[in-house]
Amino acid sequence: MKNPPLHRYATRPGLYFTDDGGADVVVRSETADQVWLCVLEPIDEPSAFFQDAIRLFEDPNISFIQQIHEFPVCTRIIEHLYLRETLFRMTGPNYGLWYVHLPKAWDGMRYGYRVDGAWDPKHGVRFNPYKFLLDPYGKGIDGSMELTPAAFSYECDVVDHKVTGSAYGAMSTVDSLGHVPVSVAIDDRDIHKHEGDPQHPHVPWRKTVIYEMHVKGFTANAPWLPESLRGTYAGLAHPTTLAYLQGLGITSIELLPIMAKQDELFLQEHGRKNYWGYSTLSYFAPEPSYATKAAQEKGAAAVRQEVIDMVRALHEAGFEVIMDVVYNHTCEGGVEGPTVCWRGLDDLAYYRHQKSNTGRLEDTTGCGNTLDFTNTHVVTFAIDSLRYWAKRIGIDGFRFDLGVTLARLEGEFTHHHPFLYALRSDLLLGNLKLIMEPWDLGNLGWRTGQFSVPFAEWNDRFRDTARTFWLEDVDGGSDFGRISLQEMSTRLCGSADLFATEPGRGAPASINFVSCHDGFTLTDLTRYRSKHNEANGENNNDGSSVNHSANFGVEGVTDDPDVIAAREQAAMNMIGMLLLSLGTPMMLAGDEFRNTQDGNNNAYCQDNDITWLKWDWMYSTNKTREMRRLETVSRLVALRKSLDLYHHEDFFTRLTQLGLLKPSSRVQWFLPDGTTPMERDWFDLGVRSFTMRLLSNSEVDVCIVVNGTADDRTFRLPPDTHWTPKWCSAEINGRRAGHGTQVEECDLNGDTTVWTQHVPDASETVLKMVKEVAMQRTESSTENEADTIKFAMPVTDHAANGTSSAPRDEVSADMPDAPVDDTPDTPVDDNVWTMPALSITLMKQV
Numbered sequence: 001m002k003n004p005p006l007h008r009y010a011t012r013p014g015l016y017f018t019d020d021g022g023a024d025v026v027v028r029s030e031t032a033d034q035v036w037l038c039v040l041e042p043i044d045e046p047s048a049f050f051q052d053a054i055r056l057f058e059d060p061n062i063s064f065i066q067q068i069h070e071f072p073v074c075t076r077i078i079e080h081l082y083l084r085e086t087l088f089r090m091t092g093p094n095y096g097l098w099y100v101h102l103p104k105a106w107d108g109m110r111y112g113y114r115v116d117g118a119w120d121p122k123h124g125v126r127f128n129p130y131k132f133l134l135d136p137y138g139k140g141i142d143g144s145m146e147l148t149p150a151a152f153s154y155e156c157d158v159v160d161h162k163v164t165g166s167a168y169g170a171m172s173t174v175d176s177l178g179h180v181p182v183s184v185a186i187d188d189r190d191i192h193k194h195e196g197d198p199q200h201p202h203v204p205w206r207k208t209v210i211y212e213m214h215v216k217g218f219t220a221n222a223p224w225l226p227e228s229l230r231g232t233y234a235g236l237a238h239p240t241t242l243a244y245l246q247g248l249g250i251t252s253i254e255l256l257p258i259m260a261k262q263d264e265l266f267l268q269e270h271g272r273k274n275y276w277g278y279s280t281l282s283y284f285a286p287e288p289s290y291a292t293k294a295a296q297e298k299g300a301a302a303v304r305q306e307v308i309d310m311v312r313a314l315h316e317a318g319f320e321v322i323m324d325v326v327y328n329h330t331c332e333g334g335v336e337g338p339t340v341c342w343r344g345l346d347d348l349a350y351y352r353h354q355k356s357n358t359g360r361l362e363d364t365t366g367c368g369n370t371l372d373f374t375n376t377h378v379v380t381f382a383i384d385s386l387r388y389w390a391k392r393i394g395i396d397g398f399r400f401d402l403g404v405t406l407a408r409l410e411g412e413f414t415h416h417h418p419f420l421y422a423l424r425s426d427l428l429l430g431n432l433k434l435i436m437e438p439w440d441l442g443n444l445g446w447r448t449g450q451f452s453v454p455f456a457e458w459n460d461r462f463r464d465t466a467r468t469f470w471l472e473d474v475d476g477g478s479d480f481g482r483i484s485l486q487e488m489s490t491r492l493c494g495s496a497d498l499f500a501t502e503p504g505r506g507a508p509a510s511i512n513f514v515s516c517h518d519g520f521t522l523t524d525l526t527r528y529r530s531k532h533n534e535a536n537g538e539n540n541n542d543g544s545s546v547n548h549s550a551n552f553g554v555e556g557v558t559d560d561p562d563v564i565a566a567r568e569q570a571a572m573n574m575i576g577m578l579l580l581s582l583g584t585p586m587m588l589a590g591d592e593f594r595n596t597q598d599g600n601n602n603a604y605c606q607d608n609d610i611t612w613l614k615w616d617w618m619y620s621t622n623k624t625r626e627m628r629r630l631e632t633v634s635r636l637v638a639l640r641k642s643l644d645l646y647h648h649e650d651f652f653t654r655l656t657q658l659g660l661l662k663p664s665s666r667v668q669w670f671l672p673d674g675t676t677p678m679e680r681d682w683f684d685l686g687v688r689s690f691t692m693r694l695l696s697n698s699e700v701d702v703c704i705v706v707n708g709t710a711d712d713r714t715f716r717l718p719p720d721t722h723w724t725p726k727w728c729s730a731e732i733n734g735r736r737a738g739h740g741t742q743v744e745e746c747d748l749n750g751d752t753t754v755w756t757q758h759v760p761d762a763s764e765t766v767l768k769m770v771k772e773v774a775m776q777r778t779e780s781s782t783e784n785e786a787d788t789i790k791f792a793m794p795v796t797d798h799a800a801n802g803t804s805s806a807p808r809d810e811v812s813a814d815m816p817d818a819p820v821d822d823t824p825d826t827p828v829d830d831n832v833w834t835m836p837a838l839s840i841t842l843m844k845q846v
Contacts, residue, residue, distance in 0.1 A: 014137035017187050023105035029346045030096035032117040036087040037100050040110040048104040049086045065129045081178045107187040108299050115344055119171045122359040126347045128153040132177040134341040140184030140300025141260045141285040147268045150179040153339040161269050167335040180340050184300035200396055201320045203251045205508035206647040211250035212516055213589035215290045220612040232292045233306045237313035249637035252320040260285040262331035275607040279331040283385040311394040322397040322433055327382045328405035334368030364405045364442030373406050379419045390428055397433025404440040404447050415452045424454055449498030453505045462512045465491045467548035470573040475550030486682040492692055494582035510583035514574045520601045522591035525549045526567035532599030543602030565733050572729035576840040579636045580704050592633040593626040636727050645694045668693040674716030689713055700845035707835040712743050719831045722846040730836035737841045738834045
């Protein structure tokens, strides 16, 4: 279909290729005096605009900016960059939009904008035509910003990597071209582009298990990949990578930001990188550095195609792809930051300004600026970007960083915000997975549970409850904790107090998690009581100091088998609570095999081995702790997915709050003696053991049995049926629920690993590594060595009386047989089971 004429068609900004070999170009700037489209060409190739453009030469009596005002189309040679810049004066503003028809345009064309207007930074107006600006709708990107005075709209100097100068001073007249990134046009008009694509998985919320990962960090150290694919989109799409993810059993991959990024000024001044990527440079272009070198050399279209191919491969393997997006702020930072796009196009329109001082920006993000979602055009910009990623790239859902910022009107949060209505009413976006991070740094910024249908939300209450119950309360050694039965039961049941707010909204809206990219890994939660962020260069002042973590008597790594055992079981307790609770579980990549960041709980600037997942354990000749945890987690994920009890969305809804459906119709609660908790029990901090029974009308029931005490404990399960144990967190240490009055011991000896026997793509390097790891383990194996599996019990208050029964450590190959019980056999009550100390167990109806 032919495009209509320009002004009747282009109501959205962007670059649109036309059938005449050119392009219609539209950009928004509501308060500019003049805008130019600038096209860059190499000077050793013929220009596409030779007949149209007036050649400009340096003139000591007239500035470059004065010259470009004289001609509709002009061109200049920039010898030191080996470039030709052709400038097209645009028409406007027409309702804030500027237009031009480019007579010739091509795939891979490098371009940008220059904007002239008032310079009045005290009133938030910072137009500077000397600054080359990205297209906010540009689909490709090339280059990066240099820390140089040219990148800033105000006069400044850079001395010892520090920017000096006033953002309210004189306007800079240094040309930024060559020091900042440029946009790259991508022709994606082919209507057959997505024919034959695999169907999107569209996993129902009730069956979803999310896995949060960093594209680069997941495979940067992956020994099964050739060097060229490590840390890339293509590496994530590799068959062996996909096989590992399938083996784990998760359904949905949540990627940390893959939109093009730029390091914040603070990091650039200190020579560090923004590894996480929460500093967006372009909302349409993917981050080039995650592409293979071959794709980067071919250009922006090849980078984008690698992203599309990655998403296709994940879809073919059965995974959804959820993308973390950052619309709350941009990489330009505060007023002292660089000018690469929005600040130069229209600072007043794009960013929120303080009412009492328009020269300063509102900052509810902690990053220096906040995009103004009270402006309809900013909302439209975000929606256009999201639709592009969903339609063209194939993304299945989005997680919104600092989502509260996106829903502030007149500075205050409202779940009736136009942006939220725009998302839920969009025919494409409203049917995708939409997840909110329900907090920001603004006034009353903690809003967990206050977004509406169809949004899910990260549940920090679940995170803090799980950590406190299984870590702080256990490590404290007290008979009383901080978490009541009422609080634990609420979190296990999908946090009805937060998410049963309206018809159709219930447990699946609660994204339950224990760890995520921001904070300690699961292993570090059990190793460090305090953060250790010294590598970040901020004197360990960055990152949260409230982590609800524990170190079990030793800060950091240890070879003490008692401490190791306690830590491993604590980690399994949290994983068990995560995957056995109602709601939507989210795991952090690497938690399934003990990945660590050495105690860094704010590793946003660590693009190195601190954050890259460590895979050397995979090729050990012995079954390591990492392998045992991976198998334990995989089995629990499979169990969860097999139980339709977790696939119902009617446990708790608004009708529950109205009293039309009683919670007891689906859930029952019991104390260890088999009785129902009394009112006082729900708030008694000494009650740390209980049974939660989930009832089903169509399949077998299950019981989640929690023993939060430091002793093995006997439970009387519901007597109306028979029960069998399916999973226990203590299995990681060789123990599990026992029928009767004794815990059952597991034999962990003689295990082998498929990875040792079948090393994928076994290159000489990989085989050498396998031998080296085996040799190191042989040389270092001693009776008390941390990697050996032995029995050991953490000391409790009852140890002096010989009644200690805390979690056992690792089982050694020469583990003695369990002592023989010489007492006469006595009948065992079918409903009496003994649970290991400090454990969570899944019992299934026989």
